[in-house]
Amino acid sequence: MGTIGFMDPPKTGPFNALPCFMNVPQSVDPSGSLAAILGAPFDCGMHPTRIGSRQGPAAIREQSTLVRPFQPPHAPFNVLEMLNVVDCGNADVTSSLIEESFEAIEAAATLIHQAGAAPVAFGGDGSISLPLMRAAKTRYPNLSVLHIDAHTDTYRGDGNAIHHRYNVATTFTRAAEEGTVDAAQSFHVGPRGTVMVGDVFDHTREQGYGLIPGKDLFGKGLMETAAELRAAMSGRPVYLCFDMDFFDPSCAPGVCTPTWGGASAREGLDLLHALAGIDFVAFDINTVSPPHDVGGMTAFLAATVALECLTLACFSPSIRQRIANPPAIPAQGSQT
Secondary structure (H helix, E strand, C coil): CCCCCCCCCCCCCCCCCCCCCCHCCCCCCCCCEEEEEEEEEECCCCCCCCCCCHHHHHHHHHHHHHCCCCCCCEEEEEEEEHHHHHHHHHECCCCCHHHHHHHHHHHHHHHHHHCCCCCEEEECCCCHHHHHHHHHHHCCCCCCEEEECCCCCCCCCCCCCCHHHCCCHHHHHHHHHHHCCCCCHHHCCCCCCCCCCCCCHHHHHHCCCCCEHHHHHHHHHHHHHHHHHHHHHCCCCCEEEHHHHEECCCCCCCCCCCCCEEECHHHHHHHHCCCCEEEEEEEEEEEHHHHCCCCCCHHHHHHHHHHCCCCCHHHHHHHHHHCCCCCCCCCCCCCC
């Protein structure tokens, strides 16, 4: 019998939720796991009106109690058990301290990679993707990125000040300059709406990235675009960066930079379903801002996206070869 007010030993289950994603075991050692959750509760503190994404990891974990591990017919198996998912807690970051926090995020993600697991990181703002990609690069030298977002995050970032070069708008400019990702084999999917600089799309293409604006994405069709991405990224290790403002604010209001004209919840989840078979090796879901959310709906949707990412890991060639009985990849373009 433990101390009054505590359970000894701790119990798990749907009515004894631990402060971790979907009640998976909490561990700082992901050895033996094929995927591990990592919180990155960091933001640059530079948004003029919406500071709050540093609270994102906690909110996603809280709302994940509403998510179930089976998704028939797309994934009629327990994703968490198949990957032996653990929650490694949060990187030791301090919002607005950019360099120190980036080092901590990269170090934490590197430990997960070294253990043989795929990090599934929760932001935080979109700047967290840079140190996370740096960590993935150490294991996958020819890394590509698939960035699904309402914005390209590929502004110039001119100036010598640290916050000019490193912020949510310059993440993928720096990644291309550093050679962290192979920009020529990488894509930005979904940018739309109003922007701060009129030539940002041109600058994104000048960095070498493929760009599929929201107008083209929805005009051509989600399934057709997914098929093109599967073909273009075949045989390469891919980092998936998913910004929650890809969704329309009507279903994801709690983000830092909401932009009208985005995907519905169904459309966004269907797009993820249709990417099954790409060799995803790491993931992040960013920009959930709980102070601007409504009833936790954005965090709940982000937790569902996280499960979709884990499902994509089950279909990833690099990870499938380590699964005892890997699931069959769904018929391409199938929807639920």
